[in-house]
Amino acid sequence: MTRRDEQPQSTVSHLTFKLVVSVFSAVVGSGLTFGYNATVINNPQKYIEAFISQSHLEQSGRPWTSAATARMFAFIASVYCVGAAVGAITGPVIASRVGPKAFLLTNNAVMVVGALLSSTCVTFNSYQMLLVGRIITGINNGANTGVCPIYISEIAPKQIRGAAGACFQLSIATGIFIADVLSFDSILGGKDLWPELFNCVMVFALIQCCLLPFCPESPQFLFTHVCDRAAAIRAMTCLRGRDADIEEELAELEEEQEIMKSEPLVGWTELLTTRHIRRPLLIVVVISASQQLSGINGILIYSAPIFQSATSGDPWVVNLLVAGTGLVGIVVCVLAIGLMERAGRKTLMLIGLGGMGVCAMIVSFLLSNVATDTDESCHGIRFGAWANTTACVFIFVYMAFFAIGPSSVPFLIAPEMFSDSARSKAVSLSVLANWTANFMVTYLFPIIQEEICGWVFIIFAGLLAAFFLFIWITLPDVDGLTPGEIEDIFRARSGSDVRRKSTLREVEIQ
Numbered sequence: 366m367t368r369r370d371e372q373p374q375s376t377v378s379h380l381t382f383k384l385v386v387s388v389f390s391a392v393v394g395s396g397l398t399f400g401y402n403a404t405v406i407n408n409p410q411k412y413i414e415a416f417i418s419q420s421h422l423e424q425s426g427r428p429w430t431s432a433a434t435a436r437m438f439a440f441i442a443s444v445y446c447v448g449a450a451v452g453a454i455t456g457p458v459i460a461s462r463v464g465p466k467a468f469l470l471t472n473n474a475v476m477v478v479g480a481l482l483s484s485t486c487v488t489f490n491s492y493q494m495l496l497v498g499r500i501i502t503g504i505n506n507g508a509n510t511g512v513c514p515i516y517i518s519e520i521a522p523k524q525i526r527g528a529a530g531a532c533f534q535l536s537i538a539t540g541i542f543i544a545d546v547l548s549f550d551s552i553l554g555g556k557d558l559w560p561e562l563f564n565c566v567m568v569f570a571l572i573q574c575c576l577l578p579f580c581p582e583s584p585q586f587l588f589t590h591v592c593d594r595a596a597a598i599r600a601m602t603c604l605r606g607r608d609a610d611i612e613e614e615l616a617e618l619e620e621e622q623e624i625m626k627s628e629p630l631v632g633w634t635e636l637l638t639t640r641h642i643r644r645p646l647l648i649v650v651v652i653s654a655s656q657q658l659s660g661i662n663g664i665l666i667y668s669a670p671i672f673q674s675a676t677s678g679d680p681w682v683v684n685l686l687v688a689g690t691g692l693v694g695i696v697v698c699v700l701a702i703g704l705m706e707r708a709g710r711k712t713l714m715l716i717g718l719g720g721m722g723v724c725a726m727i728v729s730f731l732l733s734n735v736a737t738d739t740d741e742s743c744h745g746i747r748f749g750a751w752a753n754t755t756a757c758v759f760i761f762v763y764m765a766f767f768a769i770g771p772s773s774v775p776f777l778i779a780p781e782m783f784s785d786s787a788r789s790k791a792v793s794l795s796v797l798a799n800w801t802a803n804f805m806v807t808y809l810f811p812i813i814q815e816e817i818c819g820w821v822f823i824i825f826a827g828l829l830a831a832f833f834l835f836i837w838i839t840l841p842d843v844d845g846l847t848p849g850e851i852e853d854i855f856r857a858r859s860g861s862d863v864r865r866k867s868t869l870r871e872v873e874i875q
Contacts, residue, residue: 400540456508
């Protein structure tokens, strides 16, 4: 019998007002800003490209071709991921020393600098300021994507850890939708107002700075890193309620602390060479990369030109379709929160990847003869006008399958798979893989699409099939288990000694 079978089905009994506020405060300045910044340049792409071209002409006296301008836009869009990769590798490690709550608050300063540089690029007629601003914004978002899930996983009781962690992805989906709506031509995405879009994230930062100081620090950080048992008990009581029984959680923290004392600190070398750590590390890195190599950012960032080519091209219709993809993500994410503890991470991940793969295959055929550039020549299959409409429908279905599992599971599973001694470094590598794959898709998608048109989606269909098989074969059922118990599963698989007496007695080794 697995732990998940023994858990009560209701999650409401584990919720407290302080826990809800803490999760909201963490995600509003992390997941919300990530989703917003990732897609905010989608709708105003044509105006940003016009600014880049004009700025380069006035600076150098030499005009750029439309192709060169498009390449620079793609680079500005994707260089955000380079900054995020830097933040991903450093953020969780720093947070393990200062505390995840303190790190999230301090990191808002980085985001403000990036927002101001991006929003004033037109004032100073410098597309380079936009580029640098996007890099700095990426550093903030990359660090937050590693630290925020850690904070949530450490403050939420294990019975609802998956549902609480899925709120991070819900905030990302909400940020995407807000960016899609605010970037309408009639709101802030027009020719003159698009730079103001970059300032809106400071509102999210302000909300976090007002709320998060009144939320507790991670009890696990206080107990295992600060070694302040009293502070950890106060934080846990605040999160669980004064009448809650926290003895079991305290016992698990004490056991974790004893094991940490008896083992050497896991360094980068041990992380990559110790077999029972290396195996789950490979799994979480592949899962994290699969989120981006599914092609999701090809839709999120370049959906405007795709919809424009596949429809009548009416700007209002295109804007509504782009916003619709974000709305689908929100609705399905809400449903996934309720399913996370019932269906399990692995099941939802496989359903999502499988459905996305089928949709990507269908869309690749339907859009194989559709070009996003009027000068582009495609050699695809010629269908009737119905094919474009059908392709748009399957893009929405593709987004729904993404929101079911691949959107949230990668951020959830990395903090859950490792005990405290290895968690920060493992999460850093996992998030680094995510942002590296993000950069590859963001930069290469328009280039490949220019060459092979809609057939670009068949590449993602193949990758999704490979990820489906890998996860199906390698990922055990980890729902409802503590990180230490999951570590012992991999210890048993690799022939190492199991450190927690309860693990093998209560968990089926798959």
